[in-house]
Amino acid sequence: MTGTDCVDGGPGTAGAVHGDGPFDPSAAAARATDAILRDTLRGAHRGVVVDSPPGAGKSTLVVRAARELAAAGRPLMVVAQTNAQVDDLVDRLATADPDLPVGRLHSSDPHPYDPVLDAHPSVRASAKVADLAGLDIVVSTAAKWAHIKNVEPWRHAIVDEAYQMRSDALLAVAGLFERALFVGDPGQLDPFSVVGADQWAGLSYDPSASAVTTLLAHNPTLPQHRLPVSWRLPASAAPLVSDAFYPYTPFRSGTGHGERRLSFGVASDGSGPDRVLDEAAVSGWGLLELPARRTPRTDPEAVTAVAQVVRRLLDRGGASVSERSEEPVPLTADRIAVGTAHRDQAAAVRAALSGLGVRGVTVDTANRLQGREFDVTVVLHPLSGRPDATAFHLETGRLCVLASRHRHACVVVCRAGVAELLDEHPSTEPVQLGVTVKFPDGWEANHAVLSHLSEHRVPWRP
């Protein structure tokens, strides 16, 4: 957590996550949303910060806040971090309200935005902000907004994925709006810089820090809210993810045990992949453990194991039951994702899947899976087969992203020996004065997740 340690929500937050009586997730979430909208539309503060754990309805909140601001006659700008996020948001806005005039401000590169947006008549796309003047909502990336100069500031803005935005990026765009709603997930990957920024460590406006860190350092009294319910994570996953990655701002699952079910039409053949799938179907987690061995990043055996788990997931006629549908819904390739730490690992898994004739499964790195949601995920553990744990592999956000993309189950493929690797990890981190400690740290979170996974361990047998 950055900047919000021990802050138990802000004024009006539904603090009753662990309240008495039966937990009513919808009511808790509604209370939180109402408070956020109240502060956003009628509050006295220039900014409102919302922490949203994985799958807590951040996009829904952003769409709703944007529509309510627009409906109140207050045009706004929306800042997101990537073009994909911008396109997704515009699509959601236009789908939610086909009559809402939305501008998609884009770059002048070839193929600057998703052609899907052209299907919405109320969406206007342009590389020039003047073309979008007068529209209720204008959406673009922080990088593009930074080029906009000499315009009348917007009265309102929504900054999405604010924890992944760097402080200097906010500096470049904050002059464009008078007040803003900042929304994001503090548990995901932190922004970074490819050059050293140590000389500014500890400064409230360290340009390499996250936008929210700087914002709150300068405006400590801003209302801070959090969404208390994850609608994505099942009851089997929310407690682990909450405890391991959000120890001071816990959240709950929106669904209860047994509400989400995963089953297979084809019985297990007794192989490792089938047994780990059965374990994951029952418990929500599975650890397919390969024998301990030092391997290069693209460990061929681990890559094969990942691909086979996916192949069997499809072959065994997986079907899911959830609050969305009483009837079992077939588990299709587009509802499955494979997550890795490195790009070459993702490429190796893609090649292995294509060798097994699997198409349509998303395979990507943690960075690119941020914000996405699937029914089942298969994760190649970032520390599998490694001789050492580097800061990159230990980063809390990386593991958090990988362990929190699924609605039903998550299978982790890993070499044995990671617990020992963590225990033997030299802890000689430098400490910068004045920098808020990121807590929990990756070392501890990795131990927590691993210890939980070990209860769902299935040894590899082809």
Place this chain on the structure above:
Amino acid sequence: MDARALAALAANPGCRRRALLDGAGIDKGALARALGSPASFGQSQFAIQRGHSFEARVTADRGEALVRLLHERLRDGSPAPAPGGVDAPDLTAAGPQGRTARTALALREATAAGRWAVLDHPMVSLDVAGSPAFLEPDAIVVHPDGSWSVVEIKSFPMVDGSADPAKVGAAARQSAVYALALEQVAARVGELKPDGEPGPDGGGAARTARVRHQVLLVCPKDFSNLPTAELVDVRKQLSVTRRQLTRLTRIEDIAAALPEGTTFDLRLADDGRTATRPVDELTDAVDAVDAAYAPECLAACELAVHCRARSRGAGAVESLGRGVRGELGGLTTVEAVLAAALETDAGPTGDPAVDALRRAAALRAEALAAPGAAVCR
């Protein structure tokens, strides 16, 4: 073991050799000299003098300046300590056990008193692998609310509010050891409430002892001799130290796996300094337990020069740095890597590490063969 040695355990927790030698209280410096590979570090008397004089300056006025520094950093709106409002209990006692008991008593009294107190060079003990280690923090401050802060005084400067991050990190790890030891004291003090059980209306007695997880680091300000301070959050260091200490019990397991009769006795001559034990014999004894050498050891362990020679002799890739292992997969020696890389009758092997090495070797050879033809259009 002192706090520095305990903190250093976390620097290379995979090293069984260091864990065993430290756990058994062996003088690694003397051992290294006897092995013919003395450590390359020592302390300059200038640095020592400077450290002492700065620390004396910081604690000169019975800790009042120290408490003022701490209070300024807390920024919690509490009233500043009045002049004369800081207790400085006498901690003199005989022997480490005596000093530890005296410290615990002083902590209990200060906590109950509900006033600021500074304990200058207290002594606390920490259970390490079954036996007590006695530790001497620079100071402990007891707050009026009954909480305790570890104070670490260092002589490296804080220039414009920032200091050498490596040194601050080392100080944080050392302080975490003290905080851990204090937590054990706090647990006992909680049990030993002088006048009955603390109750909801027990007044002053309701102040339960608690160790703060932010330590106060005091350093010289800029280029002056004036003290300045910052709070350092040591939660991370605490959790690592806690875990490493529980693993330390395994020293017995390491020892049990040694060949019968293994000893690190140097057989000192009558002068108490010269080792008479043959180097070969001593080398064999040291080699009986595995080391996890990496170049970082050179700055942290007296035995490192010896371990480096052994590691290089064995051609271990780690001798070039921990980082090189990442892409080498199962190849652990320089010889094996070069053999795999330079194997010419190509064809993919299916081992990505070997295939990547061969591509790397081929690309490197191509580039080196044609300098000048240099720029590739």
Place this chain on the structure above:
Amino acid sequence: MSLITTLARMEAVRDGRARPVATVRHRHLSDRPLVFVPLTTAGEAGAPLGALVGTDRDAPRLLVVPQPRNRDLRFAFLAELAEETLPYLDSYADAVDLEERKETDPETGKKVPVQVELCADAPQLLVPSAAGVAFVRLLGRSMRFRRTADQDPDTPYPAPARVPLLGRWLTHYGERSRVPGSSLLLSLTELLGRHWATGQSNLEDQHLGSLLAWIDPPAGVTGPEAALRAESARDAGGQLLCPPAGPATDPAFDNKLLAPAIARYDAARAEVGGGVAGGEARLRLAENGLRELIASQLRPTWDALWHGVDLLRELPPGERVAERWKRDRWSFTGHRDRVRAGEPPQPKRDDAVTAAQKLAARETAQAQLEAQEALDDPLVMAGRRLAGEAFAGEVTEVEMAWSEAKVPRPRPLVTVVTEDRPQLAEQVKLYRVMADGRTQTGEFAGAHAPGALVVRLTGGMGRGKTPEPGSVPEPGDRTCWTLFEHAPRGGPELPDAESTPWTHGGPPEAVMPGPAPDPVTEEDYL
């Protein structure tokens, strides 16, 4: 570390000698650098003990602080350092070229071309190691806020006249050295480490003597033997044969030699103070003794540094090194102008906008450096190819094609056969250097077969319907395509400091009256 560098280190282990990791020199080296080898007092992060400084390798100037606790002696050291350094810096200030630059006209708000001065060359400062660079920064920080008696007659402990000015220059050089690829202030260990891989670790390479021993060992000795000797061999008195000048001293030197020598000096001074007969002579003797001692610790490093310079000079400079040096010249010229305009010293900490600007500039510089080094050096490019960020191969087929625009433009499809495995996806942008030095753009258009990649050319072919002659590669040509831009540009301009937004604390305090001097006490060390 890239696999190619790892391999080079292992070759070095095998050969007992460093191996190249560059085929050209990637940093500018001045014909007349100013070399600065400092020594500090242990336990006093900032207090100088002595230094060798100068541009003549055979005649360095020795500066010594015989008693580091004495403020007057420290000031004398700094004054001498300024005396040696400032004339060197000044000697580059007046030879200028005229360059045209666009500046915003304050009246019209339009960008208009103006003629500005650019120093024809810039002074270069060389230190032994990264710790030396840090020490330059620290000296700069400690000196630039000092007040001289001229500035403020009431200031306690006034500094010698030119000391604050030297502080500003050292600060500028220290700050510039954080910009990737800059060469105003360089350390030899970093320079050598950029061009050679030793058979030891990066950490061990921080010792200049040990690093040089691997690169150029004395005749008849292997690299590792020479390195071990440089690192740890001691004489009968227990003193290092190659003292580190790190700029920290060796504790054995401090305890056995330096401490007694300082004690002798102190005693002689006390005698002089007390009017003891012969005290003056003993003081001179003691001071000379100290000078010799300190020189003995500095001289090996001074010689090693020049040895390293010789080795580096044997490498031909990379093609784009001069382009980066030109930016250093701009940096030097800019600071010259600020000093001449009487601007106050650099503040203790950057404001929000300055910090963000510096970070952005350094990120751009880093991207440019990475691209330029790869284009200048096939060995660096080999690393990029291995990483999947570039590919090289022979053109086997060229198929003419045109865009579907109203005025069709040439979009030839070039097939390149390569053994490289670039991380490509459809429409990924590609770049190559053309024979005339310009950059041609293209995009990935699929693969005929594994290793037969098709590039659609999108630029560099002129304005006509048919490509200009020589602008399209022909079958049999060898081409090298990169996935990275060759001249990456920086981002948009940030707001002025006066427009710092509320999210970042608003505009910084209205015009600072010039930073206050540091507090000083009788016992301070710097």
